[in-house]
Amino acid sequence: MRYWLIKSEGTCYSLLDLKKDRRTPWTGIRNYQARNFMRDDMRPGDLALFYYSNGSTENPAGAYGVAKVAGKPHPDETQFNPKDEHFDPKSKPENPTWVCVDMAFVKIFKRPVTLSEIKRDPKLAGMAVRERGSRLSIQPVSENHFKYIADILSNRDKSTQN
Secondary structure (H helix, E strand, O other): OOEEEEEEEOOOOOHHHHHHHOEEEOOOOOOHHHHHHHHHHOOOOOEEEEEEEOOOOOOOOEEEEEEEEOOOOEEOHHHHOOOOOOOOOOOEOOEOOOEEOEEEEEEEEEEEEEHHHHHHOHHHOOOHHHOOOOOOOEEEEOHHHHHHHHHHHHHOOHHHOO
């Protein structure tokens, strides 16, 4: 099993949206490295931190819960739809450029683990999301980092934080 961090904007598609939908294709990824992670490395059953980027005062950037990969890679249908913002006129159905995987809801954290917490915690050194300019919407996460965030930090009372 592998572990991931998948980014979304809470105002665009939130963890509550995924909970309601239960499963959704993770479409609209238009970065080759992120596409390659989905195509070559993500497998059904892999777990992912559901991360809000572009945080707000109400919902700061950070990990809000867990999703899991729920299907094998398949063509991202948004690339073929001229009315979709992710339309790619160069991509053809017989040779699609972009793929996606289906993601399923697992859980919402008791509290979010904010980016500032992730950056401050020495136990999370080496996480890609901590790096300046790290903008990939899909990133691998070590098992130790994933479990530390999902099982320890997300359950810790905010008042016990440094």
